[in-house]
Amino acid sequence: MLEFVSVSKAKELLKSLDLFQKTEQSPLGKSLGKYTSSPIISPMNVPSFDNSGMDGYAFSFADSGESRTVVDVIQAGSATDFQLKAGEAARIFTGAPVPKGADTVIQQEWVTIVGDKVFFEQERVTKGMNVREAGAQCQVGEVVLPSHSLVTPGTIGLLASLGIQELEVFVSPKVGIILTGDEIIEIGNPLASGQIYNANGPALRAYLQLLGIENIQIFKVKDEATEVTRVIGEALERVDLLLLTGGISVGDFDFVKPSLLENGVEQIFYKVKQRPGKPLFVGRKKEKIVFALPGNPASVLSCFVQYVKPLIQEWNGKSNSWNAPTYYPISKDFKKNAPLTFFLKAKLESGKAEILPGQESFNLLPFGVADGLVEIPEDLSHVEEGSLVAYYSWI
Numbered sequence: 001m002l003e004f005v006s007v008s009k010a011k012e013l014l015k016s017l018d019l020f021q022k023t024e025q026s027p028l029g030k031s032l033g034k035y036t037s038s039p040i041i042s043p044m045n046v047p048s049f050d051n052s053g054m055d056g057y058a059f060s061f062a063d064s065g066e067s068r069t070v071v072d073v074i075q076a077g078s079a080t081d082f083q084l085k086a087g088e089a090a091r092i093f094t095g096a097p098v099p100k101g102a103d104t105v106i107q108q109e110w111v112t113i114v115g116d117k118v119f120f121e122q123e124r125v126t127k128g129m130n131v132r133e134a135g136a137q138c139q140v141g142e143v144v145l146p147s148h149s150l151v152t153p154g155t156i157g158l159l160a161s162l163g164i165q166e167l168e169v170f171v172s173p174k175v176g177i178i179l180t181g182d183e184i185i186e187i188g189n190p191l192a193s194g195q196i197y198n199a200n201g202p203a204l205r206a207y208l209q210l211l212g213i214e215n216i217q218i219f220k221v222k223d224e225a226t227e228v229t230r231v232i233g234e235a236l237e238r239v240d241l242l243l244l245t246g247g248i249s250v251g252d253f254d255f256v257k258p259s260l261l262e263n264g265v266e267q268i269f270y271k272v273k274q275r276p277g278k279p280l281f282v283g284r285k286k287e288k289i290v291f292a293l294p295g296n297p298a299s300v301l302s303c304f305v306q307y308v309k310p311l312i313q314e315w316n317g318k319s320n321s322w323n324a325p326t327y328y329p330i331s332k333d334f335k336k337n338a339p340l341t342f343f344l345k346a347k348l349e350s351g352k353a354e355i356l357p358g359q360e361s362f363n364l365l366p367f368g369v370a371d372g373l374v375e376i377p378e379d380l381s382h383v384e385e386g387s388l389v390a391y392y393s394w395i
Ligand SMILES: Nc1nc2c(c(=O)[nH]1)N[C@H]1C(S)=C(S)[C@@H](COP(=O)(O)OP(=O)(O)OC[C@H]3O[C@@H](n4cnc5c(N)ncnc54)[C@H](O)[C@@H]3O)O[C@H]1N2
Pocket: 179, 180, 181, 183, 184, 196, 197, 198, 199, 200, 201, 245, 246, 247, 248, 249, 250, 251, 254, 276, 277, 278, 279, 293, 294, 295, 296, 297, 299, 361, 362
């Protein structure tokens, strides 16, 4: 049973977890933000025919002389069966097929037209200029996109140019959130004495949406042992990844850990040498992963950024989700009084990380302006102004 592990050990354990990712065929128009789960191979040559890159005149470079007889007009969308003879040119427009017998296009700004003749200076012409050759973008059978690529608007344009209507992508996990606590009230309702508004639920839902999770199921449960066990059992039936908030510490009404174990969830680790978020529990039941996040809102968000977000990104198909942080000089001296890794809400100002006031784990105020979290390692008690510190952005 791993207990009270370091931040790096917790990440190492999470990185090495087998995720049971599923894939599906997704219509092109519904694939934005997903990740490809197999390489995409071009089914055709693009362009599929030689075509003009300019509005101008097409002719054969091998013909000598500075004039040609214009015999035809070729519009974009025309069929590709025009044939030019020696000494002839075709009026042509951008995207129109270059006729057989032609290999060069001169833009119209460089020519003079007299009657049915087109004149130009031979020295301005190079063979093949302004002709976009068939297969110049990609050829049939070529890999145009590797597996684990993010589908962006640009990707969608690329795949549409290949006539691809659907692609294989990773399926995001179905995520459940169980909110524990008798004191939690939904916004829109008046607060009675001792009650607080549910901040963790909306924050987690928003974060999951940002990560492209479409299937989010929210459960609420009172701090009552049999109820917590029942709701965990129900949620585990329905989701791939289960997040809980609250009830994971040592109080008399903290039932989450025993209830998870009772439901067959195996502990991967419990408690991390960090602040906030010390009582974090991570476990798994077969293919399902469970995070029991400590209830304090700053602990929930901090643990989410550090552990849940990279795991979900990996599950979504993003490679290198557990990438290293970026580094910024800290704007002021920072002193730390506990041998724990601190995650501190910070704002980036003039290239420096400024630690915000209000770092207590109940306090959501700094989240209003923070750009991300700064990490102060377990073994440091003092960080001098200007020293580089690891920084993690929210996304
Ligand atoms: N004797 C000890 N007490 C505590 C310890 C400890 O080691 N020994 N650890 C503290 C730390 S650190 C944390 S973090 C919390 C974690 O507690 P739980 O995970 O059991 O969470 P709760 O007690 O249920 O709630 C904590 C706090 O968060 C508020 N909360 C809960 N849910 C929501 C929500 N949906 N929206 C907004 N706020 C929420 C709740 O009202 C509590 O104030 O334990 C410490 N105690």
